[in-house]
Amino acid sequence: MIKFFLKTYGCQANEADSAAISIYLTGLNCKEVYSETEADLIIVNTCAIREKAEEKFFSYLGMLNKKIKVNKPYLKTIVIGCIATYKKDEIYKRFDNVNFVFGAKEDLNNLKVVLSDFIVELESIKNIYHSENSKRDTGFLNLGGFKTAPKELKRSLINIMTGCNNYCSYCIVPFTKGREKSFSAFQILQKIEQDIKAGAKEVTLLGQNVNSYKDPESGTGFFELLESVAKIEGEFWVRFLSPHPKDMTKEVLQVMARYPEKLCAYVHHPLQSGSNKILQAMNRTYTVEQFLEQIDWMKTILPEITITTDIIVAFPGETNQNFEQTMRVIEAVRFDGIFPFIYSARKYTKALSLKDNCSKDEKIKRINELIKKQQDITFEQNSLKMGKVLRVLVEKRMANGRLLARTQGNIRVFLDGDDSLIGSFVHVKVEKTRRSDLLGVLV
Ligand code: SF4
Numbered sequence: 423m424i425k426f427f428l429k430t431y432g433c434q435a436n437e438a439d440s441a442a443i444s445i446y447l448t449g450l451n452c453k454e455v456y457s458e459t460e461a462d463l464i465i466v467n468t469c470a471i472r473e474k475a476e477e478k479f480f481s482y483l484g485m486l487n488k489k490i491k492v493n494k495p496y497l498k499t500i501v502i503g504c505i506a507t508y509k510k511d512e513i514y515k516r517f518d519n520v521n522f523v524f525g526a527k528e529d530l531n532n533l534k535v536v537l538s539d540f541i542v543e544l545e546s547i548k549n550i551y552h553s554e555n556s557k558r559d560t561g562f563l564n565l566g567g568f569k570t571a572p573k574e575l576k577r578s579l580i581n582i583m584t585g586c587n588n589y590c591s592y593c594i595v596p597f598t599k600g601r602e603k604s605f606s607a608f609q610i611l612q613k614i615e616q617d618i619k620a621g622a623k624e625v626t627l628l629g630q631n632v633n634s635y636k637d638p639e640s641g642t643g644f645f646e647l648l649e650s651v652a653k654i655e656g657e658f659w660v661r662f663l664s665p666h667p668k669d670m671t672k673e674v675l676q677v678m679a680r681y682p683e684k685l686c687a688y689v690h691h692p693l694q695s696g697s698n699k700i701l702q703a704m705n706r707t708y709t710v711e712q713f714l715e716q717i718d719w720m721k722t723i724l725p726e727i728t729i730t731t732d733i734i735v736a737f738p739g740e741t742n743q744n745f746e747q748t749m750r751v752i753e754a755v756r757f758d759g760i761f762p763f764i765y766s767a768r769k770y771t772k773a774l775s776l777k778d779n780c781s782k783d784e785k786i787k788r789i790n791e792l793i794k795k796q797q798d799i800t801f802e803q804n805s806l807k808m809g810k811v812l813r814v815l816v817e818k819r820m821a822n823g824r825l826l827a828r829t830q831g832n833i834r835v836f837l838d839g840d841d842s843l844i845g846s847f848v849h850v851k852v853e854k855t856r857r858s859d860l861l862g863v864l865v
Pocket residue numbers: 586587588589590593594595596630631666
């Protein structure tokens with residue numbers, strides 16, 4: 423039997439693509455393994471959104487070449503995803519252990535053909551190799567850091583669309599994934615129903631800009647899709663990632679309010695900057711005032727809502743004053759969490775030609791200030807949950823022996839209990855609140 427290992431970088435959309443590949447290969451009678459050393463086929467799903475992710479990927483390929491391939495000459499490696507789209511030649515040139523590079527814009531049917539060809543080839547090569555080398559094959563290096571899949575909550579990650587038409591001036595995604603394309607609502611709903619029947623308790627609808635979704639057959643939009651998902655029978659939660667403020671409507675929030683048992687009262691709403699000048703330079707096409715109005719809708723329609731955001735610090739042209747404007751929005755909104763990034767220039771993007779006006783020290787100072795402010799706010803927001811009874815979904819057992827669960831708002835809660843609770847909804851009373859999580863007891 424051919425064993426495959428999937429290494430996934432980047433967002434949950436990539437996780438969803440990897441999950442689809444896993445299903446396809448399992449259907450070809452292959453087995454997924456959770457360590458590179460056990461695999462005959464390694465598929466690396468890449469992310470180009472930040473320079474750091476790209477560096478990590480290249481050093482990972484180097485490691486595969488030096489430590490894995492050397493012990494398993496027949497090993498096949500496939501690179502897919504965003505970096506594969508625009509660095510195909512470089513990958514082939516630098517890494518002779520890579521057998522196939524498949525870009526994010528290419529026809530998926532080609533990937534399927536290559537995968538099935540590789541499986542046939544591997545089956546015969548593996549047999550020959552093992553019969554000739556049975557005496558001198560001493561086993562593979564055991565690399566640290568790779569773990570076996572634990573017993574975990576079953577999740578359904580569903581790409582409802584791919585690509586993006588927005589061309590934010592700092593973002594490489596429209597160049598790597600191509601134009602926006604929504605998938606059929608009928609097929610999406612069918613897949614979710616299957617996953618729920620197979621035991622999934624959490625469904626995440628994914629896309630670069632989920633709220634611009636449009637069913638290619640009927641033309642219906644995101645809030646209608648959300649409502650159809652909520653009507654599927656079963657006990658499960660639904661999340662979505664990420665909406666774009668330019669397409670946020672009250673209808674989405676109203677549907678969420680109508681199905682509180684299914685649709686999580688959680689929105690990740692990417693602000694990026696609290697300065698209208700910087701938002702314009704980023705080509706975000708909304709203003710801070712419009713964003714704040716949407717936050718008001720959220721808090722009015724869904725009083726228990728959890729809101730998180732993304733902030734880019736030191737975008738070219740950002741002055742101290744612009745940064746202070748961002749800090750003021752952070753204080754006014756009181757997000758439950760933020761994902762802060764220092765701007766990094768990416769190839770092909772419009773912002774690449776803009777002058778970087780900020781020293782490294784200043785960038786670090788700004789991001790640290792932002793992180794510190796948000797940590798205090800998150801702690802205060804979490805403290806409001808002290809003594810409350812919350813419904814949570816149990817995910818897995820952690821190394822510290824406790825169970826990890828999450829609230830609808832994606833806030834981590836640790837509790838004691840046995841493994842049978844994994845994958846169940848339970849109620850916990852919050853007994854301690856901390857900066858990044860809560861401690862609770864079962865009620
Ligand atoms: S909305 Fe902007 S940031 Fe998000 S994927 Fe599209 S271009 Fe990139």
